[in-house]
Amino acid sequence: MNPLMSPGSLVTLAGTVLTVVGTIAYTGGNANLSLPTIFYGIPILLGGLALKSSELPPPQRLTPPGPFKDLREEPASEPLRKLVADVCRWRYGQKAHLESSLEALKLWDEEAPPQLVSVAELNCDGQYGLELTFACAGVKTARWQDQESRLGRFFGPNLSASVEALPAEQVRLTLRAHAPAAENSP
Numbered sequence: 001m002n003p004l005m006s007p008g009s010l011v012t013l014a015g016t017v018l019t020v021v022g023t024i025a026y027t028g029g030n031a032n033l034s035l036p037t038i039f040y041g042i043p044i045l046l047g048g049l050a051l052k053s054s055e056l057p058p059p060q061r062l063t064p065p066g067p068f069k070d071l072r073e074e075p076a077s078e079p080l081r082k083l084v085a086d087v088c089r090w091r092y093g094q095k096a097h098l099e100s101s102l103e104a105l106k107l108w109d110e111e112a113p114p115q116l117v118s119v120a121e122l123n124c125d126g127q128y129g130l131e132l133t134f135a136c137a138g139v140k141t142a143r144w145q146d147q148e149s150r151l152g153r154f155f156g157p158n159l160s161a162s163v164e165a166l167p168a169e170q171v172r173l174t175l176r177a178h179a180p181a182a183e184n185s186p
Helices: 007-027 031-053 066-072 075-087 099-104 141-146 148-155
Strands: 115-124 127-135 159-166 170-177
Touching: 007 031, 066 075, 066 115, 066 127, 075 115, 075 127, 075 148, 075 170, 099 148, 115 170, 141 148, 141 159, 141 170, 148 159, 148 170
Parallel strands: none
Antiparallel strands: 115 127, 127 170, 159 170
8 A cells, every 4th residue: 555645644735735825825915815724724734644643554465356356245255355344444543453353362462562464365265265464573373373263253253264373473364254054944
């Protein structure tokens, strides 16, 4: 994702433009233009700077969304579709993506929270899957592996999870969707 196109950057840019136009109009003696642009420009600029200070960019998306559209739209893939839509957007006021989920799973360290580094979509034998790579200096891989059976159930029904340790204190969480089992009617 382009960091220049974040909502915080756009608001900051709009506030800057309004403030500069107002200042130029003020020095040129055009009170009708200077007063509104300065009065609106400065608060918008400050709001944009506040957004930029608490901005959390989306993780790197390793696969383009196009090839997996059909798998993503299947009913069994709904929890993963919501998850990828949630993590692939700009966040504000949070320390990490999936912060509340990781806290509930006891995979959170306040001093060094796990950071979602990348997201990749997968075709797992005709079913939709996601690979989430976390940099987790504060949470040991063993804690992730202890929660492996719970991770799939936590993010939605008919999901399975696997955890793989990677070099440089990283963990790869793979979530796979499974078609719901057909119920037998008597």
